[in-house]
Amino acid sequence: MTIKNKNRFAFVIPVYNHAGTVARVVKQAQAFRFPVFVVDDGSTDNTYDQIKDIADITILRHEQNQGKGAAILTGFAAASSVADFAITIDADGQHYPEDARNLINAIPENSRPIVAGARVGMTGKNVPWTSSFGRKFSNFWVQTSGGPKISDSQSGFRIYPLPEALQLKTKARRFQFEVEILAHANRNGIPVIEAPIRVRYNPEGGRISHFRPFVDFCRNSSTFTRLIFRRIFFLK
Numbered sequence: 001m002t003i004k005n006k007n008r009f010a011f012v013i014p015v016y017n018h019a020g021t022v023a024r025v026v027k028q029a030q031a032f033r034f035p036v037f038v039v040d041d042g043s044t045d046n047t048y049d050q051i052k053d054i055a056d057i058t059i060l061r062h063e064q065n066q067g068k069g070a071a072i073l074t075g076f077a078a079a080s081s082v083a084d085f086a087i088t089i090d091a092d093g094q095h096y097p098e099d100a101r102n103l104i105n106a107i108p109e110n111s112r113p114i115v116a117g118a119r120v121g122m123t124g125k126n127v128p129w130t131s132s133f134g135r136k137f138s139n140f141w142v143q144t145s146g147g148p149k150i151s152d153s154q155s156g157f158r159i160y161p162l163p164e165a166l167q168l169k170t171k172a173r174r175f176q177f178e179v180e181i182l183a184h185a186n187r188n189g190i191p192v193i194e195a196p197i198r199v200r201y202n203p204e205g206g207r208i209s210h211f212r213p214f215v216d217f218c219r220n221s222s223t224f225t226r227l228i229f230r231r232i233f234f235l236k
Helices: 022-032 047-051 068-079 097-105 129-144 177-187 213-232
Strands: 009-015 036-041 058-062 085-088 114-119 158-161 192-197
Touching (some): 022 036, 022 047, 022 097, 036 047, 036 068, 058 068, 085 097, 097 114, 097 158, 097 192, 114 177, 129 177, 177 192
Parallel strands (some): 009 036, 009 085, 036 058
Antiparallel strands (some): 085 158
């Protein structure tokens, strides 16, 4: 594994009811020998039982579900004491943890960007329409809201600089956090770049998505409306 980067990294893995996939994701992430923080966001299945005996990881638990953004921020706060960058990856098994190498190697020397994983292969028959349509919808409105022009604003596989990511004034605490933070980063001079990653959408692979098209479309719309309002009135 070749990584020519002297910064310290840690994995932050938010999880909610992904008992069937989370252990595999965690163990694959451990191959990098970085600290691994798993944030159990109030799971009601046996997610905790699947990870509680995995050695050399830190498990953080929310008593009740607070949302993906809240789980990521909990992980950032813990990881910031041991790492310069946090690598976030979804626990549902759609990503290949080894592709974190692509994200790390994309960081320019002496730069502290957000690196978003740009998913390739998003046109296969197993790709949900909500994922392909949602990405295009989100890309347009992220840029309109003052965020960067990127090809995959909804990817959960990213690298964030710490503690800078904690200092951005994000308000969303669910899925919308991941689009809102891009807008705030761009407005505050934090570069946002992309690197290619693979993705798997296998209906037999046990992947569970908690994305709810109508509810989350409404929440996204509310978030983008707020961001556009702040952009119009020159508010960060």
